[in-house]
Amino acid sequence: MAPQSAIxxxxxxxxxxxxxxxxxxxxxxxxxxxxxxxNASSVWxxxxxxxxxxxxxxxxxxxxxxxxxxxxxxxxxxxxSDQNAPDQIVPYGxxxxxxxxxxxxDANLSHFSIDADISSHTIALxxxxxxxNPQMKILxxxxxxxxxxxxxxxxxxxxxxxxYDLYAKYLIKYIQAYQxxxxxxxxxxxxxxxxxxxxxxxxxxxxxADQESTFIEQSLGPALANAGLSTKILIYDHNWDxxxxxxxxxxxxxxxxxxxxxxxxxxxxxxxxxxxxxxYPNKGTFFTEDSPxxxxxxxxxxxxxxxxxxxxxxxxxxxxxxxxxxxxxxxxHGPGSCTTCGADVYVNDQTGEVTYTSAYYLLGQFSKYIKxxxxxxxxxxxxxxxxxxxxxxNPDGSIVLLVYNDNGSQQTFGINWDxxxxxxxxxxxxxxxxxxxxxx
Numbered sequence: 001m002a003p004q005s006a007i008x009x010x011x012x013x014x015x016x017x018x019x020x021x022x023x024x025x026x027x028x029x030x031x032x033x034x035x036x037x038x039n040a041s042s043v044w045x046x047x048x049x050x051x052x053x054x055x056x057x058x059x060x061x062x063x064x065x066x067x068x069x070x071x072x073x074x075x076x077x078x079x080x081s082d083q084n085a086p087d088q089i090v091p092y093g094x095x096x097x098x099x100x101x102x103x104x105x106d107a108n109l110s111h112f113s114i115d116a117d118i119s120s121h122t123i124a125l126x127x128x129x130x131x132x133n134p135q136m137k138i139l140x141x142x143x144x145x146x147x148x149x150x151x152x153x154x155x156x157x158x159x160x161x162x163x164y165d166l167y168a169k170y171l172i173k174y175i176q177a178y179q180x181x182x183x184x185x186x187x188x189x190x191x192x193x194x195x196x197x198x199x200x201x202x203x204x205x206x207x208x209a210d211q212e213s214t215f216i217e218q219s220l221g222p223a224l225a226n227a228g229l230s231t232k233i234l235i236y237d238h239n240w241d242x243x244x245x246x247x248x249x250x251x252x253x254x255x256x257x258x259x260x261x262x263x264x265x266x267x268x269x270x271x272x273x274x275x276x277x278x279x280y281p282n283k284g285t286f287f288t289e290d291s292p293x294x295x296x297x298x299x300x301x302x303x304x305x306x307x308x309x310x311x312x313x314x315x316x317x318x319x320x321x322x323x324x325x326x327x328x329x330x331x332x333h334g335p336g337s338c339t340t341c342g343a344d345v346y347v348n349d350q351t352g353e354v355t356y357t358s359a360y361y362l363l364g365q366f367s368k369y370i371k372x373x374x375x376x377x378x379x380x381x382x383x384x385x386x387x388x389x390x391x392x393x394n395p396d397g398s399i400v401l402l403v404y405n406d407n408g409s410q411q412t413f414g415i416n417w418d419x420x421x422x423x424x425x426x427x428x429x430x431x432x433x434x435x436x437x438x439x440x
Contacts, residue, residue: 014414240268260284397438
């Protein structure tokens, strides 16, 4: 992310054969933000393998909008996840905040506590991130529902309808517990269940579209309203290959409580976002999980073609967010149990050396320059194998244009905007961020 020399616009339209037309009068979805997760594995690695000075530098590089890449969203697990810390035993030991030693019917949730998040320094790192970037938003999602609230066995377990109200109360207590910290940590959004149709990803805690609809309509939606909380509800939080799931929820009475659909990239294609948006244009689209490249794929040319195409396509398909998964891990993708989950930052456990990956720099091309509440604007996108682009207008009126050369050779192209033009040349498989001030 090296600054390049400034370029001046010239009057008139470009004479280049390849031209990106930018029209900031045609606007689309607002941008909520860009981010990743300080999951338990990331927190453990940062806290136990780096000095205070090293950790502060990494946090600054991640969250500071001026000296870092300005991440402004965190998708935080409620309880344990597949990126657990070494001292977490999942799915049974420390799985949720009220496992009650396996005893059912804790009607008052008297065993509920976020002490594990405090003692692990998860709360402290979130506070540090919020201090570095005051525009930080927290999106919370459980992998692991309290075991005594489930019915069924093995990987066929699911939330027992008897406990719908109590599970809603459990999520409310989490929001309130974070809000009670000093300073408060507001929870911007909440999701009922991570990847609800894939039992291997959520310790067997499955949740069908019908169940999620009923739970939101009858329990979670009213509970948030009764508690006076403005936390938004996102649904699904799963791959592009089952668009029928969010459409079923959005067609139900639960829809009145739902802000939008959250998506992952591990199955199907991004076109699913357009399918759901076109059917329910008044509901938001949020991309919430992309596991970055593994440590062996830190070279730019190995990761960028897939990554740049995906982010541009996701944002051009109505998403208000782009969120990666693990922020930090060791070079063996630990200490969490997901051995294929890459990270933005890798720490060598023996030397303390920190490596910032291509995924970190690619995310930064977007997160550093596209500000919260920006709007996507019209720009020419020539598709796979050619010059790709996605443009935005920030709240101050400034324009941000991301251009990616998906061609195998260097490409020179023009940019037309407001009766003016400029010319730029990009190497093969390179991405650039071009910014300029608002209309005079």
